[in-house]
Amino acid sequence: MRRDLRGWRVLLTGASQGIGEALAVELGRAGARLALTSRSPGKIASVAEAVNAVGGEAYPLVADLTCDEERRTALHAANDRLGGLDGIINNAGLGSWNHFADGTEEGFREMMDINFFAPAELMREGIPLLRLGRQPAILNIASRCGRCALPSWTEYSASKSALVGLTESLRAEYARFGIDVLLALPGKTATDFLKNCRLATGKAKLNFEEGMAPERVAKALLSSLIHNRRESWIGGDSYWMLMLQRFWPGLIRRKLAARVRELYQPAA
Numbered sequence: 001m002r003r004d005l006r007g008w009r010v011l012l013t014g015a016s017q018g019i020g021e022a023l024a025v026e027l028g029r030a031g032a033r034l035a036l037t038s039r040s041p042g043k044i045a046s047v048a049e050a051v052n053a054v055g056g057e058a059y060p061l062v063a064d065l066t067c068d069e070e071r072r073t074a075l076h077a078a079n080d081r082l083g084g085l086d087g088i089i090n091n092a093g094l095g096s097w098n099h100f101a102d103g104t105e106e107g108f109r110e111m112m113d114i115n116f117f118a119p120a121e122l123m124r125e126g127i128p129l130l131r132l133g134r135q136p137a138i139l140n141i142a143s144r145c146g147r148c149a150l151p152s153w154t155e156y157s158a159s160k161s162a163l164v165g166l167t168e169s170l171r172a173e174y175a176r177f178g179i180d181v182l183l184a185l186p187g188k189t190a191t192d193f194l195k196n197c198r199l200a201t202g203k204a205k206l207n208f209e210e211g212m213a214p215e216r217v218a219k220a221l222l223s224s225l226i227h228n229r230r231e232s233w234i235g236g237d238s239y240w241m242l243m244l245q246r247f248w249p250g251l252i253r254r255k256l257a258a259r260v261r262e263l264y265q266p267a268a
């Protein structure tokens with residue numbers, strides 16, 4: 001199946017910066033009609049302008065997706081502005097780079113709220129709208145950490161693994177509505193993701209600036225939608241980590257544990 005994105009009406013979350021911003025522009029170029037969400041009015045308005053400038057059509061919506069009422073209002077506003085809805089792309093997310101022992105329950109719940117419960121409820125509330133759509137689909141942007149949990153990305157990995165599990169069960173459930181449920185697992189991408197993390201007390205040097213350009217990730221996501229790819233591993237780091245996890249899980253477990261011991265050994 002090939003999805004025709006011309007005139008495709010889609011709600012894209014977390015579009016004010018990073019991967020979401022790049023994806024908004026790519027979708028606009030492909031002729032999609034967009035409702036874009038974020039909590040930042042100025043930033044989301046300027047991304048909508050950038051989409052319009054490349055010949056797309058975008059409406060900015062301001063919403064904190066962890067607030068039930070704001071999320072619901074955004075979903076219905078998207079449906080009203082676009083005259084229906086064909087797709088939902090769950091991209092908004094938050095990281096936390098810390099050992100679990102250094103975190104708090106409140107912080108963990110905040111992460112689960114945006115990375116897991118917000119997309120979950122958008123998908124539940126979106127069913128009646130998407131059922132009426134053309135070639136309807138949901139694309140969930142998780143992370144390689146959703147399939148291969150990493151130390152110091154503990155809470156993040158847990159939230160993305162939960163999203164991966166939900167995506168897989170909904171894929172089978174939503175088949176009866178004719179809605180495709182797709183999953184993307186990007187690797188390290190050069191955005192402000194680390195800067196925006198709730199905590200950043202992990203010890204290893206991460207060098208996010210050396211990650212993939214968000215435009216490259218956006219192109220891969222666009223291709224996933226067009227070709228209706230059930231699961232997309234984006235980036236060499238994601239590919240190799242997930243291959244190792246699949247075929248040599250013991251090796252990756254031992255390597256990660258050894259690295260943690262090395263980083264956290266008490267000073268002599």
Ligand SMILES: NC(=O)c1ccc[n+]([C@@H]2O[C@H](COP(=O)([O-])OP(=O)(O)OC[C@H]3O[C@@H](n4cnc5c(N)ncnc54)[C@H](OP(=O)(O)O)[C@@H]3O)[C@@H](O)[C@H]2O)c1
Nearest residue numbers: 014016018019038039040064065092093143188189191193
């Ligand atoms: N960067 C990476 O290396 C990487 C790798 C794999 C997967 N990912 C995933 O890709 C997605 C995008 O990441 P990114 O790197 O582009 O991150 P980013 O630059 O930090 O952007 C995060 C986006 O999420 C929005 N957001 C955060 N909390 C929100 C809330 N409560 N309500 C509404 N919107 C909220 C932010 O908008 P406002 O702050 O304006 O509200 C922003 O647009 C995330 O799900 C992330 O987990 C990233």
